[in-house]
Amino acid sequence: MSIVINHLSFAYTQGGKKLEPTLKDLCFTIEEGAFLGIIGHTGSGKSTFVKHLNGLLPCEKGTVIVDGHDLSEKTERKTVRALVGMVFQYPEYQLFAETVYEDVSFGPKNMKLDTQEIDKRVKQAMELVGLNPDVFSERSPFDLSGGERRRTAIAGVLAMQPKYLVLDEPMAGLDPLGRREILALLEKLRKESGCTIIMISHSMDDIANHATKVLVLEQGSVFLYDTPNLVFSHAEELEKIGLSVPSVTKICIEMNRRGAKIPASICTEQAFLDWFREGNAHA
Amino acid sequence: MIQFDNVTFQYEKANVPALSEITLKINQGEFVAVVGHNGSGKSTLAKHINGLIVPTSGTVTVCGLRTDNEDNLLKIRQNVGMAFQNPDNQLVTTVVEEDVAFGPENLGIAPDEIRLRVDEALASVGMSDYAKNAVHHLSGGQKQRIAIAGILALKPKILVLDEASAMLDPSGRTELLQTVRKLHAAGMTVIMVTQYMEETIDCDRIVVMKSGRIVLTGTPVEVFKETDLLSESNLVPPETVVIRDSLRKLGFKLSDSVLHADQLAEAICPLL
Amino acid sequence: MRDITLGQYVAGDSVIHKLDPRTKIAMMILYIVMTFLVRQIWFMTIPLAYLIIELLLSRISLRYIFISLKPIRFLLILMFILNLFFTSGEHVWLDLGFWKLTGEAFLQSCFLSVRIVLLVAGASMLTLTTSPIALTDGIEKLLAPLKVIHFPAHELAMMMTIALRFVPTLMDESEKIRNAQMSRGADFESGNIVKRVKSMIPILIPLFVSSFRKADELATAMESRCYHGGDGRTRMHQLRFRKEDLFAILITLLFIAALVAILIWF
Numbered sequence: 001m002s003i004v005i006n007h008l009s010f011a012y013t014q015g016g017k018k019l020e021p022t023l024k025d026l027c028f029t030i031e032e033g034a035f036l037g038i039i040g041h042t043g044s045g046k047s048t049f050v051k052h053l054n055g056l057l058p059c060e061k062g063t064v065i066v067d068g069h070d071l072s073e074k075t076e077r078k079t080v081r082a083l084v085g086m087v088f089q090y091p092e093y094q095l096f097a098e099t100v101y102e103d104v105s106f107g108p109k110n111m112k113l114d115t116q117e118i119d120k121r122v123k124q125a126m127e128l129v130g131l132n133p134d135v136f137s138e139r140s141p142f143d144l145s146g147g148e149r150r151r152t153a154i155a156g157v158l159a160m161q162p163k164y165l166v167l168d169e170p171m172a173g174l175d176p177l178g179r180r181e182i183l184a185l186l187e188k189l190r191k192e193s194g195c196t197i198i199m200i201s202h203s204m205d206d207i208a209n210h211a212t213k214v215l216v217l218e219q220g221s222v223f224l225y226d227t228p229n230l231v232f233s234h235a236e237e238l239e240k241i242g243l244s245v246p247s248v249t250k251i252c253i254e255m256n257r258r259g260a261k262i263p264a265s266i267c268t269e270q271a272f273l274d275w276f277r278e279g280n281a282h283a
Numbered sequence: 284m285i286q287f288d289n290v291t292f293q294y295e296k297a298n299v300p301a302l303s304e305i306t307l308k309i310n311q312g313e314f315v316a317v318v319g320h321n322g323s324g325k326s327t328l329a330k331h332i333n334g335l336i337v338p339t340s341g342t343v344t345v346c347g348l349r350t351d352n353e354d355n356l357l358k359i360r361q362n363v364g365m366a367f368q369n370p371d372n373q374l375v376t377t378v379v380e381e382d383v384a385f386g387p388e389n390l391g392i393a394p395d396e397i398r399l400r401v402d403e404a405l406a407s408v409g410m411s412d413y414a415k416n417a418v419h420h421l422s423g424g425q426k427q428r429i430a431i432a433g434i435l436a437l438k439p440k441i442l443v444l445d446e447a448s449a450m451l452d453p454s455g456r457t458e459l460l461q462t463v464r465k466l467h468a469a470g471m472t473v474i475m476v477t478q479y480m481e482e483t484i485d486c487d488r489i490v491v492m493k494s495g496r497i498v499l500t501g502t503p504v505e506v507f508k509e510t511d512l513l514s515e516s517n518l519v520p521p522e523t524v525v526i527r528d529s530l531r532k533l534g535f536k537l538s539d540s541v542l543h544a545d546q547l548a549e550a551i552c553p554l555l
Numbered sequence: 556m557r558d559i560t561l562g563q564y565v566a567g568d569s570v571i572h573k574l575d576p577r578t579k580i581a582m583m584i585l586y587i588v589m590t591f592l593v594r595q596i597w598f599m600t601i602p603l604a605y606l607i608i609e610l611l612l613s614r615i616s617l618r619y620i621f622i623s624l625k626p627i628r629f630l631l632i633l634m635f636i637l638n639l640f641f642t643s644g645e646h647v648w649l650d651l652g653f654w655k656l657t658g659e660a661f662l663q664s665c666f667l668s669v670r671i672v673l674l675v676a677g678a679s680m681l682t683l684t685t686s687p688i689a690l691t692d693g694i695e696k697l698l699a700p701l702k703v704i705h706f707p708a709h710e711l712a713m714m715m716t717i718a719l720r721f722v723p724t725l726m727d728e729s730e731k732i733r734n735a736q737m738s739r740g741a742d743f744e745s746g747n748i749v750k751r752v753k754s755m756i757p758i759l760i761p762l763f764v765s766s767f768r769k770a771d772e773l774a775t776a777m778e779s780r781c782y783h784g785g786d787g788r789t790r791m792h793q794l795r796f797r798k799e800d801l802f803a804i805l806i807t808l809l810f811i812a813a814l815v816a817i818l819i820w821f
Contacts (some may be wrong), residue, residue, distance in 0.1 A: 176517060251548055433780060
């Protein structure tokens with residue numbers, strides 16, 4: 001199964017007038033099990049696009065079909081919202097309940113699951129994000145540290161056991177340790193439960209290291225949609241539209257400028273070091 | 284210019300001090316970065332500089348004035364401008380120029396003089412064209428530049444950035460950093476609290492904090508070679524430095540002063 | 556909705572726009588007095604003439620006046636109909652047995668509707684030509700004499716300023732929280748009133764928490780920027796009472812005098 005986006009366009013309305021379209025004729029498929037990284041500078045339509053994946057914004061033109069459910073049908077939205085989990089920027093700002101347990105159970109409760117199933121899911125989700133249910137269940141979400149609050153909010157989405165998890169800059173504002181924890185969690189989810197990850201990020205290093213596919217949006221259109229190494233080999237075009245490239249790519253460009261012949265497709269530290277190990281250079 | 288003498292600070296409800304026995308001297312014209320994990324006390328340290336927080340024990344002296352004397356506070360805050368993390372929560376009024384004027388208005392400066400200062404401040408952050416705009420229509424990076432203009436209008440000698448780039452996107456962060464570098468080049472003393480090690484590469488000095496203590500200070504070259512100490516403090520050096528170290532493990536002889544991508548390329552190409 | 560901080564303000568540089576906000580507040584109060592002095596519909600032409608002159612001078616499109624009247628259109632219709640029913644008179648136009656439509660009732664309905672339209676339009680002229688900030692300044696200055704009896708004029712104005720600044724921010728925020736909770740399956744659209752109010756809790760609590768955080772951070776930022784209350788504070792934009800202001804007030808008073816004269820005459 002997959003998410004199929006077919007000729008999707010969208011324009012916001014302001015004061016009764018349609019503005020310039022934010023999304024223009026998007027056409028592509030997100031395969032199940034992928035780790036899709038979405039990049040583009042502020043205002044390129046990233047956030048607007050992901051709001052179409054669970055029907056928060058209506059499909060005005062074109063269709064979004066999630067596992068066969070057409071989001072143009074209003075009745076399908078509820079089904080799809082259980083399939084597609086959404087973690088917005090600074091998700092800790094959505095916490096509202098008195099205890100962590102209660103907050104995490106909000107989603108499953110809205111899905112009208114029975115109490116036993118809810119309990120099972122809440123505990124599972126809390127363990128997944130590294131919050132021991134015995135310690136954290138009864139604590140107030142407002143007494144936690146920043147990183148713990150972020151993980152509580154993510155657990156609240158994971159407890160719905162979505163097949164697709166959409167995250168809008170999930171690492172924003174976290175320190176290096178917090179960032180690593182979230183990335184490790186995403187990798188674990190993908191490997192263990194086959195969850196498809198769709199992540200908006202400004203960190204090209206994270207995208208290069210984790211994504212299996214990269215979508216580059218520019219002024220509401222698909223600029224590039226390919227594997228990270230192929231996307232980042234277009235370094236010059238990316239820089240032209242105001243995006244940066246992974247640190248490794250930057251080093252490779254500087255090296256090639258000085259006469260080295262490193263393939264443009266190298267964009268991760270691993271691949272970079274492997275190139276050296278394969279006997280292309282002798283220390 | 285700024286002197287921390289054996290400063291310890293404990294929040295009222297906390298069991299452990301947020302800062303322990305901090306002694307630190309920052310000279311005029313220096314560009315100092317303060318780094319550390321979440322909860323390492325770096326923001327608490329920043330808030331001591333303009334007397335928002337006063338030490339539980341020890342003293343902080345800024346431009347010769349002690350922060351624990353209430354009468355000094357207004358004088359200190361004129362000299363120490365402070366920008367915070369959330370660009371939205373530090374702008375007071377709806378229109379850009381009105382907000383920039385807020386500080387000088389508090390000091391009771393004559394209207395004509397305020398007008399001059401506002402225009403000057405907006406020009407030095409490159410936002411003159413936005414003087415009459417509504418604040419909430421600006422991007423995050425622009426809001427932070429307005430916040431800095433509001434500080435400059437007070438004519439401070441010291442600029443403290445308390446994770447001011449944390450909520451910005453990469454282009455906003457670049458905008459902010461360029462503005463700060465320009466101010467530093469014009470003689471401003473800058474203290475920048477940040478989580479992004481990439482931002483510290485061009486500083487004069489980095490102060491590394493862990494659990495309320497200073498564990499390391501030195502130039503970027505000196506600090507980034509202490510890989511073990513950094514990882515104990517839950518910090519990661521800039522990606523280029525990480526790659527430099529991995530290359531060293533492969534046997535390449537690369538000097539500690541290699542910090543930027545172009546420097547790394549320059550050093551490694553002759554070895555190929 | 557994001558532009559709510561600018562209220563209905565339509566930027567411009569007409570004579571009216573340039574008047575001191577205090578003058579404009581005074582003009583509006585005098586104008587209200589004028590409409591209430593009138594007891595007969597025909598004399599409403601005087602405040603109407605005043606309004607038209609002000610509108611022409613301000614170069615504001617009539618469209619904006621209609622927009623400001625839009626929210627009260629149902630109230631107007633309701634009032635008009637109720638007055639037809641409850642005003643008694645002698646000139647019967649239509650007799651349905653249980654109810655008589657009289658000429659007096661019709662006139663009374665028209666009179667009250669015109670008065671409300673004129674009142675709302677006049678008040679809109681103030682907000683259309685004065686930015687909320689200028690308005691706040693004006694109110695602060697007008698209330699300043701009350702400081703003697705410890706009335707917090709500066710604090711009140713500062714609160715209005717901050718409220719204006721944060722309305723759009725909080726609206727954005729509530730939209731974000733709403734989206735997040737909807738993604739977690741929250742339903743804000745179905746059920747009875749009690750259920751709907753209850754379903755708002757997951758939006759309201761985070762919004763409260765965030766407002767408190769904002770207030771706290773803003774207070775810190777203001778303190779860092781040397782804010783220490785209204786004492787000894789100056790303003791970059793000085794309110795200046797110029798001869799144009801005097802002129803505007805005199806004209807308004809002239810209108811009132813003319814109206815009073817006519818009322819006494821007839």
